Amino acid sequence: MNLRKRTSPVLREELVSTTLSCGLPCYAIPKRGFAKKVGIFATRYGSIDLTFTPDGQGMLETPPGIAHFLEHQLFKKAGGEDILMEFGKYGASSNAFTDYCTTAYYFTASGSFEKNLELLTGFVSAPYFEAENVAKEKLIIEQELRMYEDSPDHRLYKNLMGVLYTIHPVRIDIGGEVSDIQKIDRDLLEKCYRMFYNPSNMVLVVAGDLDPEAAFAVAEKTLSVDSFRAQGPIQRHWPTEPAGVKDRVVRAEMAVSRPRVLVGFKDLEPAGTKSLEREIQSSVVLDQLFGRSSEFYTRHYESGLIDDSFSFSYNSEDAFGFSLIGAETDEPEKLAEEILLELHKAKKGKLKQKDLERSKRKRLGKFIRSFDTPDGAAFLIMGCAQRNVDLFQVPQVISKLSAGALERRLREHFDEQNYAVSILSPKKA
Amino acid sequence: MNLRKRTSPVLREELVSTTLSCGLPCYAIPKRGFAKKVGIFATRYGSIDLTFTPDGQGMLETPPGIAHFLEHQLFKKAGGEDILMEFGKYGASSNAFTDYCTTAYYFTASGSFEKNLELLTGFVSAPYFEAENVAKEKLIIEQELRMYEDSPDHRLYKNLMGVLYTIHPVRIDIGGEVSDIQKIDRDLLEKCYRMFYNPSNMVLVVAGDLDPEAAFAVAEKTLSVDSFRAQGPIQRHWPTEPAGVKDRVVRAEMAVSRPRVLVGFKDLEPAGTKSLEREIQSSVVLDQLFGRSSEFYTRHYESGLIDDSFSFSYNSEDAFGFSLIGAETDEPEKLAEEILLELHKAKKGKLKQKDLERSKRKRLGKFIRSFDTPDGAAFLIMGCAQRNVDLFQVPQVISKLSAGALERRLREHFDEQNYAVSILSPKKA
Incomplete structure (x- = not known):
């Protein structure tokens, strides 16, 4: 052998x-x-x-x-x-x-x-x-x-x-x-x-x-x-997803005690061989804008608009990519608006260099910690093999992250045409 | 029937x-x-x-x-x-x-x-x-x-x-x-x-x-x-746990990529019929001092001493009660010190009335949301039955929380005699 x-x-x-x-x-x-x-x-x-x-x-x-x-x-x-x-x-x-x-x-x-x-x-x-x-x-x-x-x-x-x-x-x-x-x-x-x-x-x-x-x-x-x-x-064969969304907002009622909202942004292009870069860039952008140490999180946590249930993620495969941002909140419409506003503002400005260095360290730390247990390591390797990603390239891709690439990713992904909002409200008694 | x-x-x-x-x-x-x-x-x-x-x-x-x-x-x-x-x-x-x-x-x-x-x-x-x-x-x-x-x-x-x-x-x-x-x-x-x-x-x-x-x-x-x-x-028959601890600090090494620390405080008295009150009071005190909107969390998150892995809990049954506070961190000794210092300061001061109202609402919301799903409701009822707690009394116990009771609980539970620290460090290569 x-x-x-x-x-x-x-x-x-x-x-x-x-x-x-x-x-x-x-x-x-x-x-x-x-x-x-x-x-x-x-x-x-x-x-x-x-x-x-x-x-x-x-x-x-x-x-x-x-x-x-x-x-x-x-x-x-x-x-x-x-x-x-x-x-x-x-x-x-x-x-x-x-x-x-x-x-x-x-x-x-x-x-x-x-x-x-x-x-x-x-x-x-x-x-x-x-x-x-x-x-x-x-x-x-x-x-x-x-x-x-x-x-x-x-x-x-x-x-x-x-x-x-x-x-x-x-x-x-x-x-x-x-x-x-x-x-x-x-x-x-x-x-x-x-x-x-x-x-x-x-x-x-x-x-x-x-x-x-x-x-x-x-x-x-x-x-x-x-x-x-x-x-x-x-x-x-995957159909080419057209720009724009099927519907901007979807609402439903359920037996929950508090409303929740989820905002999604989709990529139109498949990532192909760039799926690792795309995933890392998108996650870092999201973390800088909405993470625990972001201005957005601090402000809206203080005001009570969001609580610990607030979360976000970028979900990526070669054939698709989308971001999700949401929470349980008493004011789902307002939270959706604030998220969109924050992205709008961010696209006009520049990301902070200090945040970039912190993000890189955080991301690399997370990757290294996956190897702390046999199951963590095994599932990571499986994921890389499934996507034809070389595991040993991950630290390099992280270290190469530049402010310019993140800003391009921010503008490209959070396109105002390609988002939708889902709201779930308590069923009226 | x-x-x-x-x-x-x-x-x-x-x-x-x-x-x-x-x-x-x-x-x-x-x-x-x-x-x-x-x-x-x-x-x-x-x-x-x-x-x-x-x-x-x-x-x-x-x-x-x-x-x-x-x-x-x-x-x-x-x-x-x-x-x-x-x-x-x-x-x-x-x-x-x-x-x-x-x-x-x-x-x-x-x-x-x-x-x-x-x-x-x-x-x-x-x-x-x-x-x-x-x-x-x-x-x-x-x-x-x-x-x-x-x-x-x-x-x-x-x-x-x-x-x-x-x-x-x-x-x-x-x-x-x-x-x-x-x-x-x-x-x-x-x-x-x-x-x-x-x-x-x-x-x-x-x-x-x-x-x-x-x-x-x-x-x-x-x-x-x-x-x-x-x-x-x-x-x-449970033995009466003596005041003081068996050892103040315990250290171990393991194949982890980053150190972690856990600080524990124990109650000496069994709660008996007051286990619900004790649990709610202790959790609220912890949330006010170490929760996401606390001064402690904000300061140490900003400095990089803690990250999202920081967590705390109060664990309670009739026969015992203990608090745990910990995180993954590059400086486990320093984090333990800061936690102890924060508790020391808090015991000398007063809790804020504004925080009390927010804590009550948060706690009641969490309780009500347990009923959003059949399994959430069933496990809550089982827990109450096991501890002879009347489920329908929970909202009343929460609404009765007073600043005085919380301050008494703070001083009683976080006794400087009854804590210990556990530290896990990466194994040296």
Whole structure:
């Protein structure tokens, strides 16, 4: 087995990688002295992958919710038993998540690492699609989707995405709607599984006090099956999101005791290979304008317009990028106005040099601290691999941040044409 | 079935309660329009219940970790299968936790509510203690305890409790040490189970869009078994914690990229029936001195001594109470000093009337918002029932807060004799 080893003086960590004979890229971070070990097996298949052209075939359009449905389905063994049980036998916890671009399966364990890794790679690469299982899982997923509807934050967010975007699939819930789930059957699941669950579209990451070569050998053994082979590239088709928004404001009522508001700004261009730069620049701009030490935060916290629930984030993938800023507040309209006003003012002025240096240190510190635990390191590496970002480049990208680049990003991203506001109010008794 | 119904004009909620024929108190909060339903079955048995006198018997001393071990054990069916599977069949999620004074089992589900409630009440009231199961679970718990040791925050906290308290069992980890677990066997588990898992020491809470009477009827049916009967009172013995601390400062090194510090203050007197007042007073004092809008927070955030990781809490039960204040920081000693200095200054001065009114509103708002979701409401009711606190009294206790009472609490609790400091530093390479 051909091992590649790299070390980072900034991180004081070693990253070991290899490619299995089936074509699967594998990464290991050996962290001495930790009891917890982690394994993650992930595929670049998420909720926005609805339309694609498999190698040498025609374009395929699928209903929303399949990536998430597959995540549920893969945990089922023949006969309907759950794989979680198997991990429990070896003292491990296993779970999974689906987001816009990724489905990831993982376990954490202190003992029996190789046995657990064998289970992880085994169940993800050898699914059971029994018609009866699929029908049962459909009911469970429908219930899960209905439960999300109870969450005020989920409703606020979902409503926002529905008006911020006009046609991009990021506007659709990751799990799909109940009506979408109805359209999913065993054949469709199998078809999408074959497309996206293959070594050329996946990555395996392990971290903890372990021997990388022994871990890779376990994966080599369990994944040397005829059904798990590298495929040609998948072409994904995302519609070009038009400038402007579907609707400027969306309002809803719910049984909450206090209103909440969420303001969103979308990027129109996909980031492509610049997704790391874009993400870091956008997060730093947001932190300077709305962070705990910003003039905005101090002023409105003092006046009572915002409280600890105030938060903001930039959400980025190659195919999309958007900012969210919001809070619980007694005056949702006023808070939305103040946020827009602050951005308007900022675009006319200059960012402070002092803030820039602080932001860089803060950002670098956050990155380095991700490596404090085996799971933190493993999920970061998975994220980088999914987006073709070189982990060791991150400190450089941060150190290169300039005031000019941040100001360009500020003006480009917080475009007054491309924002929408979602407001949730208490239901009148 | 004798139903008691109470409504709160402040909360706009109805609380329905009954006592089953076995003696179990049951509470229901019907919340219309929510998809999520919740059931919680809890016992007043936690990690600090180590020494007790069962009704009419001699005093019993047990090793730490049994409450948490029972939590694990109860999820096992005959043959070693896990009860979680059963809930999965009905589209529900089930979980449990053990803390200092409580073990709670719960599920959330959107459909099949009565079936899930039957499962919950069934498995908690009819455990299997097979010797082979117990031996297997011991290995799993040992691994779990070792994994906790990886967590810097857990280590920081555990070290602090070990020096803050001299003899009170709150100084011991909730899960116990590996050496404690070795002493636990099937007989001991069964003995403690019989003591603490009976209707006079437990509570059942359900919340969601449901019919309280139908829910109570399910519990009545599943719990009408001879083995589940009300017992006489359990006398718990906690040693009287002496004034002063075991050690003033504890230091450790770990593979973290940045130091962290935690300062703790302990109460010496048990709160008894005043635990609600004490908790609210202490939290409000902490918020005024160290909250986001405090002079302390603003000053040290600006200087870079603290960042968003700064946090504080008051942790209260009838049998103990302690405050924690800490953060990740480059200068842990300096932050500890500044915290102590701030408390010293505050004890000499007066709290501001303006801050008092804001604190009251904030605290009441937080309480009311707990009822925004079925699970929020259910866990709050469980907590009140466990501590014999009347839920509907909470708004009154908040409105009665006076500057005088807060100042007395400040001087009493933040005693310069009864604090300790825990510091965690990066391991030297």
